[in-house]
Amino acid sequence: MKKIEAIIRPEKLEDVRDSLEDIGYPGMSIVEIRGHGKQKGLTQQWRGQEYKVDFLTKLKIEIVVLDEDVGKITSAIMQSARTGELGDGKIFVSPIENVIKVRTGDTGDDAI
Numbered sequence: 001m002k003k004i005e006a007i008i009r010p011e012k013l014e015d016v017r018d019s020l021e022d023i024g025y026p027g028m029s030i031v032e033i034r035g036h037g038k039q040k041g042l043t044q045q046w047r048g049q050e051y052k053v054d055f056l057t058k059l060k061i062e063i064v065v066l067d068e069d070v071g072k073i074t075s076a077i078m079q080s081a082r083t084g085e086l087g088d089g090k091i092f093v094s095p096i097e098n099v100i101k102v103r104t105g106d107t108g109d110d111a112i
Contacts, residue, residue, distance in 0.1 A: 002066075002093050003096050004063045004065060005061070005093075006061045006063075006074075007033070007035075007091075009059075009089065012080065015080040018080070019080035023076050029063075031060045032060075033057075036056055066109060099112060
């Protein structure tokens, strides 16, 4: 089992969700986060004044999947979240030792 964490632009959430539903993965957790990467925020103007936004709002999607599904899920996320501009995000894949479904007590792959 693997945990996929994808940091994406908020405006791409619906595209990513639709893409994951199309391949059979409707379940996910979403957390609103703030941060920056290489672009180190951005400079905006408001009423003629420039101001710097150091931490940009992003969304983190978390999904636990079977090992054999990692490639198709990361590919679906990349294709639907990509704009080609700085700040499109990152995808992290980590191993999961175990999963326990609270309602039934199922463990491992059966709990996904």
